[in-house]
Amino acid sequence: MAQPNPALAARSEATGRAAAREGSPWKGMWAVVAKEMADHLSSARMVVLEILIVLAAVGSIYVATQNISQNISQDRFLYLRLFTTAQNPLPAFVALLAFFIPLVAIALAFDSVNSEFSRRTLSRVLAQPIYRDALLMGKFLAGLFTLALVCTALWLLIFGLGILRLGVAPGGEEVGRALWFLLATIFYGGIWLALAMVFSVIFRQPATAALTSTAVWLFFTVFWNIIAGLLAQSLSPIRFGTLGELLAQANLQLALSRFSPNTLYAETMIALLNPETRSLGILLPTQMEGAILGSPLPLSQSVALIWPQLTGLIAATIVLFALAYILFQRQEIRA
């Protein structure tokens, strides 16, 4: 009966675009963070994972302390050795971390959004005076905080065990390096958390989101290095066997492998926990002239060395979260 009124429609659309949204997008976010963290910390899923991690950590640290106290030397970085010493059959603590942290992060986030759909709680929550921003950001921060809590507890556990078993107090630089490593670990987890969150927005079935997240993780853990090698060979082939060609291929392979968060994390780990590390790329003997081999770098230099890796980890987390955010904002919320 009534004809569409294009003038009115155009006007309301224009004002809608021009006018800023009322109120803060973060209103109610801390309520979401508190609720989600409480859920995470009390959920059976997290309890199982935490027990697993603590057992593995205690085992590997125990073995490491035994190893270290057997070959007591004047090592300045005893506590860093706690992280990196491996002895059969147990791998080093850092290797366990690289394996467990993505798992925990995925477990925290793979059903964060889609379970709200399937439980039909989303429309009820969004009918409260909050924006979607607050809900998603709250869920992400709750995941990140839980991850940070788990990691910090592990770090303290390690230092505690170290003091008990080694009888030496940790030095300032060791603590500093361990804290930087803690930061890198949290954001390494953040990437997988944000990734699982993206999938939980895309897929309505939590199981699909969990499987897809795990598949991506497997891809980067197992296949990416192989693919990077193959790609480097085909994109930058060695025709004459000159040094330039060899270097170009190696550099390309390294650059490609750095697309994987695992590589970034591994490099950060090496530079921070082995103070002797001077470079993460390929060094020619000419570049090493004048260097005293085996002497440790100061903390600030090690941090400078891993700065690109660290910022890369943080940036990837932010980019993935932004993607989840955009997808979530565009979603129809009708349950």
Add this chain to the structure above:
Amino acid sequence: MSETVLETRDLTKKYNSFVAVDHLNLQVQAGEVFGLLGPNGAGKTTTILMLLGLTEPTSGSVRVLGLDPTRQPLSVKSRVGYLPDQVGFYDELTARENLTYIARLNAIPNQQLPARVEEALERVGLRDVADKRVATFSRGMRQRLGVADVLIKNPRLIIMDEPTSGLDPEASLEFLEMIRALKREGITILLSSHLLYQVQAVCDRVGLFHKGRMVLQGSVNELAERVLGGAYRIQLQAEGDPQAIQAALQRVDGFRNIRQTAENLYTMEAARDLRPEAAQAVVSAGGRLYKLDVQTQSLEEIYSAYFKEVEHGTTQSSLSRQV
């Protein structure tokens, strides 16, 4: 005296080429219970989502309590309670914990919070099970918890989407009683349903949805008059000359559609309760009156009569105008 709580003007929502809501004009006054009625997929839920600012309209305007839900969603959502279709709760939390979370999202100050939660639980009669996990609740209890969830923010307007679907008859009746109680407190209620007799039982006015358009709007009686010719159906049983009785009934002003349905049985429709006039007419025609009955038309009949007309393509334009 009554103020307009909710108003839409030419509200339209398109999903690509599909028109979910088509130039909807709706007005709800303070203190009334308004029923949105229509088959599934008629655009009721989409309309509700637009009223709350959860979906942006393609064109047209919405005013809820004088606010624009697309631009001031927080103000609207802090004053309007929404009970979604098949409301969901966090099953692993207790009723009290669920409500506390919602109260926190509404930024209710900490010192008031336990009292407000308690009060809301009390009002829907769930105080005894406040510390049980919601997973153990029946459908009816969940629905009541949904109302508590809405009441916690002291809303001026409550929007309910299919509030009684899936409830057993007893729980439905209880729920309708709760709606009446809310109305007595002066809360305006907009509810959508496809269960007609329930809408009829509680709504002051209803709007009939069909393919995104509001095809009829008014009180149940007004609708009955429009579609069926009369809100009251009078049945009488009388002995005597059928022709004389029918002629006498015909002479009464206000009777429509007079039919003899069986021997000695007559049916007619009227806009008012005209039983005394009917009795008088029968007696004056020399008939002997045995029984006189009146029934109000049910929405069900309006509904099916209207959609029958739509199918036959005989909908007059007068019907699609607001009553």
